Amino acid sequence: MKKRALVMAAALAWSGASFAQEVSDDVVKIAVLTDMSGTYSDLSGQGGVVAAEMAIADFGGKVLGKKIELISADHQNKADVAATKAREWFDAEKVDMIAGLVTSSVALAVQEVGKQKNRMTIVSGAGSSRITGEDCAPTGLHWTYDTYALAVGTGNAVVKEGGDTWFFLTADYAFGQSLENDVSNVVKAKGGKVLGSVRHPFPASDFSSYLLQAQASGAKVIGLANAGNDTMNAIKQANEFGIIDAGQQMAGLLVFITDVHSLGLETAKGLLLTTGFYWDFDDQNREWSKRFFEKHKAMPTMVHAGVYSSVLHYLKGIEKAGTDAADKVVVEMRNMPVDDFFGRGGKLREDGRMVHDMYLAEVKKPADSKSDWDYYNIKQVIPGDEAYRPMDKGGCPLVKK
Numbered sequence: 001m002k003k004r005a006l007v008m009a010a011a012l013a014w015s016g017a018s019f020a021q022e023v024s025d026d027v028v029k030i031a032v033l034t035d036m037s038g039t040y041s042d043l044s045g046q047g048g049v050v051a052a053e054m055a056i057a058d059f060g061g062k063v064l065g066k067k068i069e070l071i072s073a074d075h076q077n078k079a080d081v082a083a084t085k086a087r088e089w090f091d092a093e094k095v096d097m098i099a100g101l102v103t104s105s106v107a108l109a110v111q112e113v114g115k116q117k118n119r120m121t122i123v124s125g126a127g128s129s130r131i132t133g134e135d136c137a138p139t140g141l142h143w144t145y146d147t148y149a150l151a152v153g154t155g156n157a158v159v160k161e162g163g164d165t166w167f168f169l170t171a172d173y174a175f176g177q178s179l180e181n182d183v184s185n186v187v188k189a190k191g192g193k194v195l196g197s198v199r200h201p202f203p204a205s206d207f208s209s210y211l212l213q214a215q216a217s218g219a220k221v222i223g224l225a226n227a228g229n230d231t232m233n234a235i236k237q238a239n240e241f242g243i244i245d246a247g248q249q250m251a252g253l254l255v256f257i258t259d260v261h262s263l264g265l266e267t268a269k270g271l272l273l274t275t276g277f278y279w280d281f282d283d284q285n286r287e288w289s290k291r292f293f294e295k296h297k298a299m300p301t302m303v304h305a306g307v308y309s310s311v312l313h314y315l316k317g318i319e320k321a322g323t324d325a326a327d328k329v330v331v332e333m334r335n336m337p338v339d340d341f342f343g344r345g346g347k348l349r350e351d352g353r354m355v356h357d358m359y360l361a362e363v364k365k366p367a368d369s370k371s372d373w374d375y376y377n378i379k380q381v382i383p384g385d386e387a388y389r390p391m392d393k394g395g396c397p398l399v400k401k
Helices: 002-020 045-059 079-091 104-117 147-160 174-189 208-217 229-240 257-263 283-296 302-321 326-335
Strands: 027-034 066-074 097-100 120-123 140-142 165-171 193-200 221-225 249-252 272-275 358-363 376-382
Touching: 027 045, 027 079, 027 302, 045 066, 045 097, 045 283, 045 302, 079 104, 097 302, 104 120, 104 140, 104 174, 120 302, 120 326, 147 174, 147 249, 147 272, 147 358, 147 376, 165 174, 165 208, 174 193, 174 221, 193 208, 208 229, 221 229, 229 249, 229 257, 272 376, 283 302, 302 326
Parallel strands: 027 066, 027 097, 097 120, 120 140, 165 193, 165 221, 221 249
Antiparallel strands: 272 358, 358 376
16 A cells, blocks of 8 residues: 555656646747837837846746746837748747737737747737737737727827817828727717828828828817827927917827827826826836836836736746646636736736726826926726726627627
8 A cells, every 4th residue: 555655656746747847848938029129119129128037037037947038029010020030939949929019010910920820929019909809819918008998098088078079190000090990989989079080101200291181170189099209200290380289189099108208298298198007106116117217227118017017927827837838828827817016906808808907197297297207197097897898899709709
């Protein structure tokens, strides 16, 4: 009997050791694929790599006893470049998960490659609600924000304050189109009207003709369905043309703290925006953000915070699953709440959406700012279940009817 017990104990120990070794190629390899040099580089870029490095270090540098390796590349905001790099990483370099993925056309292309290769992709930079809608993927997650949440936050708030007629300046790719559509639906549902829209190339530098069309429309609100340098250029030129002084309101539908920093409070003051993170929201956010600032010399955007949170939760998923196999890791990630300064009890749905609170913010007047990066007044916390589209409304084929 004693001999049999020893044999069983040895077998259990061996099977446990074998389970613990279920890490492909004896390394967990994470890649950050992002815009390193273009219009979105400030809000994502190298800061996303820094955030991923911090997550790996905070986790301990190893998972299941195996080394965690991080690599990165610039996708140049081109879907074909990004898809080619993703295939190369998955096939030749044995990458297990790709994070970051600013620019919706890029995110959709890379998520499709991840679906084909059964590898994980976690989007923190792109916003199109299609990522968890008709184009959802079993191993694709959408972490930080989406166009639906931006519409619920900023669109709803602006209409409530009397901005009931809109004209859109829209970046002509998946993100801009999704944002215009989602905000339009909110405006109409609240009794407002959309008087027109014009699509501009991505990226763009001269917005004069588009702004003149918006001005001629007579709309109370010019909705900027774009981001990064496109948003900043449009706001700057609207100020130069006297459009804001003449009474029309600019609604920056996706504005990052790095945009406000570049624009300056005198230009950006009064802008309403929706964000998934603000560095000065509370002590938790301040502690992490100050560590980030020491490494990157700028305060983090919600994209940077989202990359950190997504990488950390991914590593927790591997630890819980006992393997880096994507289909098993994603199950464990869904079974655990997202427990960090960013997610605050967030949850992952079947469609890949990470549901967490969003924040409606107003940019401060210069006189109200006490220090560098002290830019927002948080006007409202929007609970995650209100901020994000109901799962059965997105058209994701993975969702059980």
